[in-house]
Every structure is written in structure tokens, then in C-alpha cells.
Amino acid sequence: MDNTNQKKALINSEIALFLRGLIIGKVLTLIVIGGLLWWLLKPNLLSRSSVDSSNQSSNAISSKTPPSTGGSTFQTVADIPNASFNYGGSTAWASIRQLVDSQIQSDRPELQLRYVDPVNGSPGSSSGIRMLLDGKLDFAQSSRPLTDEEQAIAKERGFTLEERPVGKDGIAVVVNPSLKVSGLTVDQLQQIYLGKITNWNQIGGPNLLITPLSQRPEDADTVIFSSNSELKGQALGSNVQYVYSTTEAVRQLSKTPGGVYYASARSVVFQCSVKALPLGRTSGQLILPYRVPMVSPEQCPRQRNQINTQAIKDGSYPIIANLSVIIKQNKGREQQIGDAYAELLSTDQGQKAIQQAGFVGVR
Missing domain, CATH: 3.40.190.10 (Periplasmic binding protein-like II)
Known part of the structure; x- marks a missing residue:
């Protein structure tokens, strides 16, 4: 009876050793296979990691770099007065006031432009020039030439009027x-x-x-x-x-x-x-x-x-018809804003915006 039990215990021990060896062998085989696969794929993984890192770096740079616009813009114009100014005049300029002037004030918030309608009469080039002569506007927008009478009135009041063409209609x-x-x-x-x-x-x-x-x-x-x-x-x-x-x-x-x-x-x-x-x-x-x-x-x-x-x-x-900025030549704030506004519209950005408003640029 004792011999039988000893034989059974020996057999069970051998089976356990066999199973343990089989498991260890499988684990070692998996480790070897995994190591081999890692060694084979290592160059691709490193290359991919390098590309991803490069892309992330490139995206970070591009997100910080503003697009290049080329040419003169509203931002490149110097000596823009930091104040609020009244202007008005030609109804033909309505689309420019809506499209172009809004872009100017967005890019140059220090400049505030306020359109003023005439108290008497209809809005237009003539009423705008009259209001400029009377000191009610700082500059005017016109779609017709100045008259001899308007120039004579300006001269009587101690200044001259200049018409600066910025577009054509x-x-x-x-x-x-x-x-x-x-x-x-x-x-x-x-x-x-x-x-x-x-x-x-x-x-x-x-x-x-x-x-x-x-x-x-x-x-x-x-x-x-x-x-x-x-x-x-x-x-x-x-x-x-x-x-x-x-x-x-x-x-x-x-x-x-x-x-x-x-x-x-x-x-x-x-x-x-x-x-x-x-x-x-x-x-x-x-x-x-x-x-x-x-x-x-x-x-x-x-x-x-x-x-x-x-x-x-x-x-x-x-x-x-020339679309002209009418500028009061009096060496004062009116002349400063008139010159600045005409220069803004004469930039590459201004000329492109005038074309988008339905007119032809002067250059």
C-alpha cells in the first residue's frame, strides 16, 4: 500500500514538473518572438515618431506665423490721427463707406469716422462739399469735379480745396x-x-x-x-x-x-x-x-x-467720374485726416477693396 502511494506521488510530481516546464517554455518562446518583432519594427516606429514630432512642430510654427499679404495695407500707413472725424458727401460712395471704411476702422481702431447727412437738402457731392466749406465736415467724398465757385469760396475763407482721386466710376x-x-x-x-x-x-x-x-x-x-x-x-x-x-x-x-x-x-x-x-x-x-x-x-x-x-x-x-477725397488744405486737423484717409484708400489693400465695392481703382 505504501509502495503504491509512493508511485502515485512520484508520477504526480513528474507531471507537475512537465507542466511547469511547458509553461516556462511557452513564455520564453513568446518573449523571444516579441523581442524579434520589436527589433524588426524599431526603425519604422522611430521614423514615424520623428515624422509626428516634425508635423507637430510645423503645425505649431504655422499657427503662430501670420499669412503674408504683400503690398501696402491699412496697417502700413503712418501718421493716422487718433481721434473721431465727421465726413460725408457723394451717395455714389455708399458701398465704399459700407465695405471699405468698415475695414479701415477694423484695422485702425484709433481712427473713428462718423458719416453726417446734411440738415437741409439731399445728400450728395455738392452738399458734402458745402458742409466741408462751412466747417461741418473734416473731409468730403465726391463723384464730380470741384467747381470754380467752390474754389473761390474756399479762397475767401483762407484755405484751398484739393481733390485726390482714389477710384473711377x-x-x-x-x-x-x-x-x-x-x-x-x-x-x-x-x-x-x-x-x-x-x-x-x-x-x-x-x-x-x-x-x-x-x-x-x-x-x-x-x-x-x-x-x-x-x-x-x-x-x-x-x-x-x-x-x-x-x-x-x-x-x-x-x-x-x-x-x-x-x-x-x-x-x-x-x-x-x-x-x-x-x-x-x-x-x-x-x-x-x-x-x-x-x-x-x-x-x-x-x-x-x-x-x-x-x-x-x-x-x-x-x-x-473720378471718385475723389476732397481735402481742406489749411494745415490743420482737417488736412491731416483728409490726407490720411486718401492715403489709406490708395494702398494696395484700399484699391482692392474699392474694386470689391464695384468701382475701378486709379492704379
């Missing part, structure tokens, strides 16, 4: 969409507003009385006689109907079959309820104020006509 002529007329020459347009051409059949259109609409000369935002010195200062025809603004003129044209109006191309070419006419120095050189193909009133406002900026840029369009 075309003067577009618009009519009721139903009017069938191929276009106008500059001379025909002028004769219409002098009351010498009164029916559309005189210039190849239907037998329909012409109803010219215009802002009053003293409030005019744009002019059509600046290229003809003989016509400057002449009274408009008695049939001219005066309007307060371009918005009012467009509204009237939409219900006046024989109506006609002229204004900044930026103000009227996009409108759905009127039609812009080709304009030329001669009847054989009519230039479209919009890009072809023309968008019909039925397609508007889903699509809108776009300004023929190329014709304005190359000078082929017959009536072009």
Missing part, C-alpha cells in the same frame, strides 16, 4: 424697360437735359415725350456737362423733373414710359426696374455700361447686370 443712363431706343450719344444726352430734344422720335425712338429726371444742380451727385466747358453753368430745361435721390428716380422711371435719368453706374446698373442704355461719343461708338449678355428684368433679381468695369478702366466708356 461710370455715369450710366437708365430708362423705363419698355422704351425702344438703341442708345444715346453724350451730345444727345446733354441736349435732352437742356430741353432741346424733347421727344424720343427725334433720336430714333418712339413718338413719346421725354421726361428727364435729375437731382437739382445745387445738390447734384454727378454731372454730365463737365466735359463741355461751353455748357457748364447752363440752366437745365423747364421739362426736367427734380428728384431727391436715385432711389426716388428709379421708382418714378418704373412707371414713366418716357422717363430718363443719369447717375453713378454702381447705383443704377444693378437695378431690376430700369434699363441702362449704351452711351457713346458718337452714334457709331456706343458702349454698354454693363457686361454682356444683358440680364432681362424677368431674370432679375435672381441674376443682375454687372458693370462694364473694363470699359471704365480703359477709358472707352464716354462719361467717367
Whole structure:
């Protein structure tokens, strides 16, 4: 009995030793295999770690490095006065005030610009220049040239006025969409507003009385006689109907079959309820104020006509207005802000923003 028990104990001991050896062998095998795999993959792991580290470093650098803009910007203009200033003038500048001036004040918060409407009369180039002469504005925005009278008033008050061009705009002529007329020459347009051409059949259109609409000369935002010195200062025809603004003129044209109006191309070419006419120095050189193909009133406002900026840029369009900053040359704060504002708009950033506002830059 004792011998039997001893044999069983011996067998159990051998089995335990065998199992222990088997387990140890498997563990050693796994260690060897793992070590071999680590040795084989080590170069890839190190390379990957290096790339990840390089990418993280690169991302950190790029996040701290501002994008390069190139060219002159609002930030590069020196001697910007740190104060609040009043300005105003041409309604043609509305999109510049909305787009460009807001960018200026974002980039140069030390400069605060406050647009001021005239107390009497309609806003425009003329009222803005009057307010500048009267000391109610620090500088003005104009879409027409200064007059001899305005320069004379400035001289009487001990200073001069400078007009600094920063952009260009075309003067577009618009009519009721139903009017069938191929276009106008500059001379025909002028004769219409002098009351010498009164029916559309005189210039190849239907037998329909012409109803010219215009802002009053003293409030005019744009002019059509600046290229003809003989016509400057002449009274408009008695049939001219005066309007307060371009918005009012467009509204009237939409219900006046024989109506006609002229204004900044930026103000009227996009409108759905009127039609812009080709304009030329001669009847054989009519230039479209919009890009072809023309968008019909039925397609508007889903699509809108776009300004023929190329014709304005190359000078082929017959009536072009300079967008100018009117600066009071008095060696005071008004001259300082006028010079600074004109310089801001003349930077590469300013010229690009003026183009985005729908105009043509001066360079």
C-alpha cells in the first residue's frame, strides 16, 4: 500500500514538473518572438515618431506665423490721427463707406469716422462739399469735379480745396424697360437735359415725350456737362423733373414710359426696374455700361447686370467720374485726416477693396 502511494506521488510530481516546464517554455518562446518583432519594427516606429514630432512642430510654427499679404495695407500707413472725424458727401460712395471704411476702422481702431447727412437738402457731392466749406465736415467724398465757385469760396475763407482721386466710376443712363431706343450719344444726352430734344422720335425712338429726371444742380451727385466747358453753368430745361435721390428716380422711371435719368453706374446698373442704355461719343461708338449678355428684368433679381468695369478702366466708356477725397488744405486737423484717409484708400489693400465695392481703382 505504501509502495503504491509512493508511485502515485512520484508520477504526480513528474507531471507537475512537465507542466511547469511547458509553461516556462511557452513564455520564453513568446518573449523571444516579441523581442524579434520589436527589433524588426524599431526603425519604422522611430521614423514615424520623428515624422509626428516634425508635423507637430510645423503645425505649431504655422499657427503662430501670420499669412503674408504683400503690398501696402491699412496697417502700413503712418501718421493716422487718433481721434473721431465727421465726413460725408457723394451717395455714389455708399458701398465704399459700407465695405471699405468698415475695414479701415477694423484695422485702425484709433481712427473713428462718423458719416453726417446734411440738415437741409439731399445728400450728395455738392452738399458734402458745402458742409466741408462751412466747417461741418473734416473731409468730403465726391463723384464730380470741384467747381470754380467752390474754389473761390474756399479762397475767401483762407484755405484751398484739393481733390485726390482714389477710384473711377461710370455715369450710366437708365430708362423705363419698355422704351425702344438703341442708345444715346453724350451730345444727345446733354441736349435732352437742356430741353432741346424733347421727344424720343427725334433720336430714333418712339413718338413719346421725354421726361428727364435729375437731382437739382445745387445738390447734384454727378454731372454730365463737365466735359463741355461751353455748357457748364447752363440752366437745365423747364421739362426736367427734380428728384431727391436715385432711389426716388428709379421708382418714378418704373412707371414713366418716357422717363430718363443719369447717375453713378454702381447705383443704377444693378437695378431690376430700369434699363441702362449704351452711351457713346458718337452714334457709331456706343458702349454698354454693363457686361454682356444683358440680364432681362424677368431674370432679375435672381441674376443682375454687372458693370462694364473694363470699359471704365480703359477709358472707352464716354462719361467717367473720378471718385475723389476732397481735402481742406489749411494745415490743420482737417488736412491731416483728409490726407490720411486718401492715403489709406490708395494702398494696395484700399484699391482692392474699392474694386470689391464695384468701382475701378486709379492704379
